[in-house]
Amino acid sequence: MKIAHREIAPNLPPLVIAEIGINHGGDLAVAKEMVRLAHGAGCECIKHQTHFIEDEMTDEAKEIFPPNADVSIWEVMARCALSRDDEVELMLYTQSLGIIYLSTPFSRAAADFLNEIGVPAFKIGSGEADNLPLIRHIARFGKPIILSTGMQSIETIKASVAILDASGVDYALLECTNLYPSPPEIVSLQGVTELKKAFPKALVGFSDHSIGPEMALASVALGAVILERHYTDSRYRVGPDIINSMDPAELRFLIDRSKEIHVALMNPKQRTAAEEPVYRFARASVVADRDLPLDHVITEADIWARRPGSGEIAGYDFDKLLGKRLIRAVSRNKQLKWSDLA
DSSP states (O other): OEETTEEOOTTSOOEEEEEEETTTTTOHHHHHHHHHHHHHTTOOEEEEEEOOHHHHOOGGGGGOOOTTOSSOHHHHHHHHOOOHHHHHHHHHHHHHTTOEEEEEEOSHHHHHHHHHHTOSSEEEOGGGTTOHHHHHHHHTTOOOEEEEOTTOOHHHHHHHHHHHHHHTOOEEEEEEOOSSSOOTTTOOSHHHHHHHHHOTTSEEEEEEOSSSSHHHHHHHHTTOOEEEEEBOSOTTSOSTTGGGOBOHHHHHHHHHHHHHHHHHHTOOSSOOGGGHHHHHHHSOEEEESSOBOTTOBOOGGGEEEESOTTSSSBGGGGGGGTTOBBSSOBOTTOBOOGGGBO
């Protein structure tokens, strides 16, 4: 999958997405400062949330209070939504720094708007993961889609994946747990491998709502090719998502450590050239464990394996010597040679 200039594949370091979301609190200047600091941390991709409240919710939302806020979900989004002009300015500023700009649309109008302003791909959040008409609408744009699968099982996400398959767009599925923050007791790292197995056409990543980088980094070792975490310039800000957001220093840590884990993930199980000097002294050579006379037939009690590994017969050949006859006497702790044997 390719988003803007960035290829995403198992053989490449994971794409780290810093989700500003609504952490700017509706303030464009704050949002731009968050982007500036993310750029300094080496960020490749920023994700925003696009909320057009009237097309997104009905009046019933004014009576629904999310567990991480003290006002209704309607009020949360009304306070934090950027205007159309402000979002365009945020996107252009982000792109001017060489950072990919993505956003999650929470309504048909928001999706249309993002397509009109030219976002290179769409992120669909967990809350819309089974919103089949919205997924179908977004897929018609023909752009890559990243779909979070929080609050879903393999079975319940199949219909959404079927829409993506039928549309022919490139897509990625993100394992996710939607509690802010998510404790380890309910985070599913197995979800990464289960999604890979169930949907082999999909790239698989991890959208992390836990505190700290550990879960996201662990997912890289399981093959996650996209990492998404909420991001803020300071965790001392007030907002429903701040508690599980990373700051610029943590963003840099996540980017750098995920690259290192990916490098190690690509290495097969083998002895490397760098290990050869260690191998020469750390491995064992077969030696006589006592003085042995000419014509002696070797038993297990006669020999042992000791460092260094500079001898001709390695410890892994120990059993090959049993029952062999010596053609010369050898003293205790002498490294044996094949030429010592008949």
